Amino acid sequence: MSLALICLSHTPLMGFTEPAPGVRAEVEALLDRLRGFVAEFDPTLVVSFGPDHYNGFFYDLMPPFCLCLGARGVGDFDTQEGDFQVPEELASQLAQHVADRGVDIAISRAAELDHGAVQVPELLLGGIDRFPTLPVFVNGVAPPFVPMQRIRLLGEAVGDFLVGLDERVLVIGSGGLSHDPPVPRWASDTPQQHEFLLRGRHPTAQARQTRQQRTIDTGLAFARGEAEIADLNPDWDNAFLDVCASGDPGRFDAYRADEMTEVAGNSAHEVRSWVAAFSALRRAGAYRVVDRYYRAIPEWIAGFGCLTATTESEE
Numbered sequence: 001m002s003l004a005l006i007c008l009s010h011t012p013l014m015g016f017t018e019p020a021p022g023v024r025a026e027v028e029a030l031l032d033r034l035r036g037f038v039a040e041f042d043p044t045l046v047v048s049f050g051p052d053h054y055n056g057f058f059y060d061l062m063p064p065f066c067l068c069l070g071a072r073g074v075g076d077f078d079t080q081e082g083d084f085q086v087p088e089e090l091a092s093q094l095a096q097h098v099a100d101r102g103v104d105i106a107i108s109r110a111a112e113l114d115h116g117a118v119q120v121p122e123l124l125l126g127g128i129d130r131f132p133t134l135p136v137f138v139n140g141v142a143p144p145f146v147p148m149q150r151i152r153l154l155g156e157a158v159g160d161f162l163v164g165l166d167e168r169v170l171v172i173g174s175g176g177l178s179h180d181p182p183v184p185r186w187a188s189d190t191p192q193q194h195e196f197l198l199r200g201r202h203p204t205a206q207a208r209q210t211r212q213q214r215t216i217d218t219g220l221a222f223a224r225g226e227a228e229i230a231d232l233n234p235d236w237d238n239a240f241l242d243v244c245a246s247g248d249p250g251r252f253d254a255y256r257a258d259e260m261t262e263v264a265g266n267s268a269h270e271v272r273s274w275v276a277a278f279s280a281l282r283r284a285g286a287y288r289v290v291d292r293y294y295r296a297i298p299e300w301i302a303g304f305g306c307l308t309a310t311t312e313s314e315e
């Protein structure tokens, strides 16, 4: 067994809006480094923690997290549409292991997932069907949010399972950091939008296009300082990266959902994927951060960050 980790912000606006000069090249260089990290580690299995944004998981039944025994990408924002390569028997064993640990897990044998789960594996692995992958949905946009401790315990239970395997496991956390994109919200939306938040699966091409354009327009307006969304918060983001790098997942427990919304925006809860990923990695022993990147990118509505790490036995 050996474990390596990549946590990376996603943003569906990559490729749709252009950041300030030089920034795109900087991110491309980061992505090249990450692909090199993957090639060097040569994973035999991927565990991918990521959120959804009301493309697969809706308020008709919204779990705090869900192990996917089967999953497909829905293809929003031109991300890959199609099946993840999920090793079903291994995914079942993971679900049983996590349940045995007392973590109240949900499972799906036919999960639908959007850019939140698809973009990072697509960019770094060449597709969601290239490696055997255990996708884990972690709710990062739909209140209520369980205490962060529960996400840490989920990650630790997953990590304990991975430690018992004879595999080289790449653990991915997708999402965050501070950001407040125009994802629909129950608290502020109309009855018509409530209907979408309950039963909005499989929108028409026109409805998907309208939603996508709204996000693009918000990104452009945000970059001009004209959007009515929360500011990015680089101080909060860097403090969170410090906690991730500290090697002490117990420190995640201090994060409170209402404070996070207040200081880092409605989608800052996507860092839950990072919390699960780092908590899993730590079960394999002390880890060392290899790469760290951060830049606030308003055109992409993203406090855009990355950490990679390996357990010290990997060195």
Ligand SMILES: O=C(O)/C=C/c1cccc(O)c1O
Residues within 6 Å of the ligand: 010, 011, 012, 013, 053, 116, 175, 176, 179, 181, 182, 183, 211, 212, 215, 267, 300, 301, 302
């Ligand atoms: O679903 C959308 O319309 C927007 C999603 C988004 C935008 C910016 C950063 C993110 O992490 C997102 O998920």
Ligand SMILES: [Fe+2]
Residues within 6 Å of the ligand: 010, 051, 053, 116, 175, 176, 267, 270
């Ligand atoms: Fe997101």
